Every structure is written in structure tokens, then in C-alpha cells.
Amino acid sequence: MRDFILRARKGPSTPDFSPDDLPGAGHLEIVCHCIVNALFYALQLRDDVRVHIALDGPAAPPKVVRIESDGLGSLDGFDERALAAVLGQALADGLGLQLDEEIESRPGVFVAKRSFESLVRQQCESGDVYLLQKRGTDVREVAFAERSTFVFSDHLSMPKKADKFLLRLGARALSVGPKMLFASQCITLVHNELDRQNRP
Numbered sequence: 001m002r003d004f005i006l007r008a009r010k011g012p013s014t015p016d017f018s019p020d021d022l023p024g025a026g027h028l029e030i031v032c033h034c035i036v037n038a039l040f041y042a043l044q045l046r047d048d049v050r051v052h053i054a055l056d057g058p059a060a061p062p063k064v065v066r067i068e069s070d071g072l073g074s075l076d077g078f079d080e081r082a083l084a085a086v087l088g089q090a091l092a093d094g095l096g097l098q099l100d101e102e103i104e105s106r107p108g109v110f111v112a113k114r115s116f117e118s119l120v121r122q123q124c125e126s127g128d129v130y131l132l133q134k135r136g137t138d139v140r141e142v143a144f145a146e147r148s149t150f151v152f153s154d155h156l157s158m159p160k161k162a163d164k165f166l167l168r169l170g171a172r173a174l175s176v177g178p179k180m181l182f183a184s185q186c187i188t189l190v191h192n193e194l195d196r197q198n199r200p
Contacts, residue, residue: 001146002194003150004052004190005052005054005116005120005151005152006152006153007158007162008026008056008154009056009057009154010057011028011031011056012055012059013059013060013091014059014091016059017088022080027154029080031154032087033182034187036083037187038187039051039078040078046069048069048070050066052064052119063097063111064111064114064119066109067108068110069108072107072108072109073108094111094113097113100112100113100114102114117162120165128145129148129151129171130150130173131166132173132186135175137172137173137175144194144199150174151166152186155183177189
């Protein structure tokens with residue numbers, strides 16, 4: 001199982017955003033690019049992948065939308081507008097959720113009233129967790145376990161206190177190369193290394 005946790009610090013936590021202005025909705029287009037790169041390759045759907053999007057923006061944070069490749073139904077396309085619509089519907093379905101409550105919005109798409117900290121704590125308890133950082137251990141030097149979680153942020157850097165929190169939980173810093181890359185590119189490089197290691 002491969003888990004990716006994307007923290008979208010300005011990502012909307014309610015469906016009150018326009019699909020015609022995703023940059024104005026906390027740069028939700030970046031989230032959509034990450035979803036595509038996590039779930040698909042050459043128009044094929046990957047097996048055993050989960051993408052967790054922690055949305056900390058307005059107007060009802062925290063929210064986590066999780067998309068699971070296994071059991072995933074139609075996303076009505078994988079362009080930005082289609083994926084933003086999936087996120088918007090999940091957030092609409094999640095209005096009124098109580099803390100730690102979760103519902104399934106559509107096959108393979110879940111929404112929860114849950115914090116980023118709670119999510120990463122759970123993942124640290126159930127498997128290896130890696131925090132993507134420029135100065136971490138090179139991805140090519142790590143032998144990954146069958147169950148690994150990769151944590152990263154969108155266009156905004158992870159707060160230093162969040163970095164320290166993750167490292168205290170036992171997460172390990174991981175670098176995908178010497179250049180600062182887009183979040184979606186980091187996902188591709190992590191997938192590539194896991195593929196080369198024949199990890200599920």
C-alpha cells in the first residue's frame with residue numbers, strides 16, 4: 001500500500017469555490033495535479049494507492065478527503081475541473097460532520113472532519129512515514145517497506161512546527177533530488193523508485 005498525504009494549507013474545506021478559479025481557491029489546481037500523478041500512469045489506474053488531502057483553508061477546517069484507487073468509481077475524467085468537482089462534492093457531502101466522523105461521498109472517495117496531525121499520527125502507528133524535504137535521505141538510498149506513507153505540502157512550505165511534530169512521531173526526512181520540485185513531480189519520482197524496487 002502506498003499512501004500520499006498532501007497538506008493543502010489554504011485548500012478550501014467547504015464546497016464554496018469556483019471551478020473556473022482554482023488558483024483563487026488556495027491553488028486547488030495543484031491538488032488536482034497531485035491526485036492525477038498519485039493515482040494514474042499512462043491512462044492506467046494504479047493499485048493499492050491512497051491519496052489523503054488535508055484541507056486547512058476556509059470555511060470549516062479541518063477536513064481530509066481520501067481517494068482510494070482500489071474500489072474507485074468514475075471520476076468523470078482526470079482534468080482539473082473534473083477532479084475539483086469530485087473534491088467539491090465530497091466537501092458538500094461532508095458539511096456538518098462531527099470531529100473524526102467520516103462518510104463515503106462516492107465509490108472510493110471519502111471525507112472526514114479530521115486534522116492533519118491526527119492523520120499523520122495514525123499513519124506513523126501503522127507503517128513507515130517519510131516527510132519529503134530537500135535535505136532528507138536520498139530516495140535512491142532507502143529500501144522501502146511494503147506499507148509506506150509520504151507526506152508533503154502544496155505550494156506552501158510545511159510549517160516548521162509540523163516538520164518537528166512529524167519527526168518526533170518517527171517520520172524520516174526523504175529527498176527526491178537536489179532541485180525544489182512541484183509537489184506533483186515529487187509523487188512521480190516516489191512512485192518511480194517504488195516501481196523500481198518492485199514494491200506494491
